[in-house]
Every structure is written in structure tokens, then in C-alpha cells.
Amino acid sequence: MENLRLELIEVITHCCDVKTFRFELPEDVPYIPGQYLVLTLDIGGKKVPKAFSISSSPTEKGYIEFTKKVSDSQFSRTLESLEIGRAYDIRMPMGKFTFEGEHPKAAFLSGGIGITPIRSIFKYATDMRLPSHLVLLYSSRTPEYLIFRNDFSVMQKANKNIKVIYTLTHCDERVEGCRAGYIDGDMVKNEVPDYSERPFYICGPPGMVDGMSSMLLKKLSIPMQHIITEDFLGY
Known part of the structure; x- marks a missing residue:
């Protein structure tokens, strides 16, 4: 773990309140996909640290980025x-x-x-051409909040070993390429036989993570040691 001073080089807006913050990163600073960073800001004369999962990949050289749904909080x-x-x-x-x-699938x-x-x-x-077969069930309230949907579409075309299923929970109209409803045991069984x-x-809000973990344990009998979680708190 390193304490760094990194230059902000770009801010990318995905939709009205979701933004990616990109910082220049020396190539000799390693990280593993899925890890997080802690950004410390000066707020009201105090140092305030907050954790953000890294949305860039180690294969994307020269920068590191995180993506956040901004709110009306002082930190945002x-x-x-x-x-x-x-x-x-x-x-x-x-x-x-x-x-x-490390897992074949x-x-x-x-x-x-x-x-x-x-x-x-x-x-x-995708970039490392890993042989692992990966399936993602990605739930969102509405289609505009399916962040990185274009990225995943490009990845699926380049990598036959990944599959992405989208599902919407608060959308009255049918959206092409998306399921309707919440992720549940039946959806997992159908999409991941x-x-x-x-x-x-x-990975998601604490309530979603708790609910999905319980569903896997109780309905699908997935052992606890085979469930890896990350909670996202809003701030």
C-alpha cells in the first residue's frame, strides 16, 4: 500500500449524477483488479478519507479511476x-x-x-485473455443507470468467455437486451445453470449484498466460503 499524490486528469459524466474521476498513475504502482483506493479531501479544515472501488483495469496504463454516483453530501x-x-x-x-x-469460472x-x-x-x-468463464447479472433501477453497458458490450464481442445479463427493477417499458425484475434464485438458475x-x-448497496448472500445460501445452497462480497455505502 502506498500514499500517493496523484493528478486529476479527467472527469467523465456517464449520466446526470454518475461520474468517473481519472487520475494519472505511474506505471510502477501495481494493483489487482477489484481492489479499492482511499481518497482524502480537505473539507472544512479537516482531512476526510473515503474509499472507492477502482473501476479501471491494471491493463489500462497511465491512469487509475473510480466511478461514483454523486449526491448532495458535503463530500460529493x-x-x-x-x-x-x-x-x-x-x-x-x-x-x-x-x-x-484463479477460478476456471x-x-x-x-x-x-x-x-x-x-x-x-x-x-x-478480456485484455489478459484469461480462460476463465465469467457470468455477470447486473441489476439497475432504469437503463440509464446501467453504467459501463457499452464497455461490457465491447468486452463480450472481444471475449467469448464472458456473459452479461441486464435486469431492470423500476422500468415500465420493455428495454431491448434487458430482463425485468430483481435478481433472485430462479434467475440465477436460468442464467447460470x-x-x-x-x-x-x-457487490452493491448493503441491503442488496445481504439479500443476495442470503438467497445464495438458503435457496441455492452455495457455501459461505464461495461467496465474496463488497458493500457500497453512499456518501
Whole structure:
């Protein structure tokens, strides 16, 4: 783990309140796909640290980025005021929600902005041509919040070993390429018929992570040691 001063080089807006913050990164600073960083900002004369999963892949050289749904919190307001070209305090890498091809196949369940570390993992698997077969069930309220959908489409075309299923929970109209409803045991069985042979990675809001973990344990009899989780708290 290193304490770094990294220059903000770009801010990318995905939709009205989801943004990616990209920082220049020396190539000699390693990290594993799925890990997170801690950004510390000066707010009201105090140093305030917050953790963010890294959405870029180690194969994307020269920068590192995280993606956040901004809110009306003081931290979010300060984050949106960051200046391009200025350096900020970042500590990294941390976390064990990681994948580098250690399993021949794996399943991923994600909700909302919890997609960020999974984007890192899938991009790494595609760029490194890992033989692992990866399936993602990605849930969102509405289609505009399917962050990185274009990235995943490109990855699926380049990598026959990944499969992505989208499902929407609050959309009245049918959207091409998307299921309707919440991720549940039946959906997992239908989309991942060999689910008993895979570890499950779950990332999203705490309620979603708890619900998915319980469903896997009770309805699908997935052992606890085969469930890897990461909670996303809003701030």
C-alpha cells in the first residue's frame, strides 16, 4: 500500500449524477483488479478519507479511476469541485474483492454503482485473455443507470468467455437486451445453470449484498466460503 499524490486528469459524466474521476498513475504502482483506493479531501479544515472501488483495469496504463454516483453530501460537493491538473492524496491499493483468473469460472451479481470493481475485473480478464468463464447479472433501477453497458458490450464481442445479463427493477417499458425484475434464485438458475460449480462475487448497496448472500445460501445452497462480497455505502 502506498500514499500517493496523484493528478486529476479527467472527469467523465456517464449520466446526470454518475461520474468517473481519472487520475494519472505511474506505471510502477501495481494493483489487482477489484481492489479499492482511499481518497482524502480537505473539507472544512479537516482531512476526510473515503474509499472507492477502482473501476479501471491494471491493463489500462497511465491512469487509475473510480466511478461514483454523486449526491448532495458535503463530500460529493467537494468531489465535484476538484480541479483538473491538481494533485490529491490517494492511498492504494486495498481490498480482497479480487480476481486474476484463479477460478476456471465465476459468477458476479451487481446492483447500481456496485458494478465498478466488476468492470475492472472483466476488463482485465478480456485484455489478459484469461480462460476463465465469467457470468455477470447486473441489476439497475432504469437503463440509464446501467453504467459501463457499452464497455461490457465491447468486452463480450472481444471475449467469448464472458456473459452479461441486464435486469431492470423500476422500468415500465420493455428495454431491448434487458430482463425485468430483481435478481433472485430462479434467475440465477436460468442464467447460470452450473451455479453450484462457481464462486459468487456480490457487490452493491448493503441491503442488496445481504439479500443476495442470503438467497445464495438458503435457496441455492452455495457455501459461505464461495461467496465474496463488497458493500457500497453512499456518501
